[in-house]
Structure formats: structure tokens, C-alpha cells
Amino acid sequence: MSDLSSVIRHKVTVDDYHKAAAAGILYEDSRVELIEGELIEMSPIGPPHTWMINRQTKWLVRTAGESAVVSVQNSDRLSRHSEPEPVFVLLRAEMASERRRIPITSDASLVIELADSSLGLRP
Numbered sequence: 876m877s878d879l880s881s882v883i884r885h886k887v888t889v890d891d892y893h894k895a896a897a898a899g900i901l902y903e904d905s906r907v908e909l910i911e912g913e914l915i916e917m918s919p920i921g922p923p924h925t926w927m928i929n930r931q932t933k934w935l936v937r938t939a940g941e942s943a944v945v946s947v948q949n950s951d952r953l954s955r956h957s958e959p960e961p962v963f964v965l966l967r968a969e970m971a972s973e974r975r976r977i978p979i980t981s982d983a984s985l986v987i988e989l990a991d992s993s994l995g996l997r998p
Contacts, residue, residue, distance in 0.1 A: 886912025889958045912956035924991050928962055931989070935963060943984060944971045951986065952979045963987040 965985040
């Protein structure tokens with residue numbers, strides 16, 4: 876068995892990630908997120924997770940009203956090397972008309988992730 880600490884890793888940037896998708900290397904329905912420069916495979920969405928997302932979406936939309944945009948399972952650019960797809964992001968209301976870019980951290984007032992289980996990711 877080889878020692879993984881000696882493996883050279885190359886961080887992927889958000890721009891590289893989008894280029895890979897545009898080139899067909901990653902598909903639109905690929906279940907991966909870019910976290911700290913690494914492509915992390917996401918778990919399949921099961922019935923309990925779907926139920927919770929639907930329930931929370933209804934509540935968040937009602938609660939936010941016109942004061943925020945509730946973004947559900949969409950990308951949120953956190954840094955040059957991270958663009959996760961959290962379950963919910965509450966965006967500033969003016970983001971409702973933004974069509975030219977993916978939201979960034981400063982556009983969000985709240986980010987929520989829901990999970991059936993946790994992944995033990997290495998540092």
C-alpha cells in the first residue's frame with residue numbers, strides 16, 4: 876500500500892471546474908462539489924433528504940418573503956478553490972434579478988447544509 880502523504884496533488888480552481896463542465900468532462904448532472912480545490916462526490920439524494928428539503932423550502936420561502944431570495948441546491952462561490960452546492964442559501968433580495976454570475980459569499984446572509992450522514996474528509 877502506498878503512502879498518500881507523498882502523492883502530489885493539484886488543486887482545481889473554480890474556473891477549471893467550469894471549463895471541465897463546458898468541455899463535457901463533467902456533466903451538468905454530475906454529483907460533485909468543488910471543495911478546497913478537490914472534486915468531492917456527493918451522496919445520492921434519498922427520500923428523507925428530499926422530504927426535509929421540501930419542508931424547509933416551504934418554510935424559508937414563507938419566512939423570507941420579499942426580503943431575500945431562497946436559493947435551493949445551487950452553487951455558491953466561496954473562494955478561488957471552493958464552489959459547493961449547499962442545500963439553501965438566503966441571498967440579498969437584489970440577487971433576484973442577477974443573471975450574469977454565480978452568487979458569492981458576500982451575496983448570502985445565511986447558508987444551510989442538510990445531510991443524512993457525514994463524510995470524514997481528510998485535512
